[in-house]
């Protein structure tokens with residue numbers, strides 16, 4: 001019956017062999033090395049072992065994780081890498097693709113001084129931590145389920161990093177200009193990961209940018225009116241430390257009473273920028289960060305950008321500044 005079944009559904013092996021398996025096999029050097037070792041239990045290991053077995057090449061299989069020691073892989077048991085001779089005559093093919101697993105394995109190699117072995121890694125492992133590395137990718141996934149953001153993943157990744165950097169600084173976390181709650185979700189999930197329980201405040205009218213008293217802001221009036229307070233409030237209903245506050249931020253900002261560890265201005269206008277810089281900066285604790293999302297977003301944020309420059313002109317000694325390549329500014333209070 002078994003035979004019949006495989007006759008009915010012939011498996012064309014070549015179709016299933018992934019590109020990473022092909023790349024790793026190309027790097028195996030049977031001429032140069034006495035032994036070739038496959039490291040890191042995975043589908044890649046299974047495929048490489050199977051293909052090499054069919055070609056009468058005998059390989060050693062191993063892992064650094066306890067749970068995979070003595071594991072069966074296509075009829076052969078995995079050893080612990082600690083049992084392998086630490087020899088410069090051996091080549092180790094790292095069969096992993098998950099960047100977190102690869103980093104864990106490299107850490108094990110360094111900590112156990114297994115550095116005489118010659119390691120080969122796949123060269124096409126993607127490297128944007130926001131998508132692939134713990135805990136950033138977990139924060140990103142949870143936040144994206146909560147609410148959408150109009151800013152780029154690169155900008156959201158910066159937010160996560162600076163919430164992390166300021167996690168040991170005391171003080172609340174605030175965002176002005178939440179729209180649908182997307183960047184607020186990233187901030188809140190990052191706080192939950194790095195400093196759980198810290199108060200988070202998210203401010204917006206949730207019905208567009210109100211009229212400003214400055215002509216510099218006239219082009220913003222009524223922008224971003226496609227959201228709603230209840231939508232955003234609802235997105236955070238399970239997070240007790242997150243407070244969503246509706247209203248004109250040029251009035252509601254006074255609800256911020258405590259000192260701050262992180263302040264994020266994402267409200268675009270000259271009027272709110274001027275008011276918030278003056279109110280938030282004295283409240284920011286040392287080691288805290290103030291960020292302006294739209295610094296350098298031209299032409300609409302020329303006034304906001306210039307007011308940020310003017311505000312910090314006489315504070316150069318007390319700040320450390322990071323300007324991401326495309327947009328925004330992060331200012332640390334020394």
Ligand SMILES: C[S@@+](CC[C@H](N)C(=O)[O-])C[C@H]1O[C@@H](n2cnc3c(N)ncnc32)[C@H](O)[C@@H]1O
Nearest residue numbers: 149150177179183204205208224248249266267
């Ligand atoms: C560019 S959007 C924010 C984008 C958001 N941070 C995200 O991740 O998608 C700017 C927001 O600032 C808000 N905003 C601007 N001026 C405001 C004001 N005076 N009062 C309240 N909200 C304001 C707008 O309503 C809008 O939702």
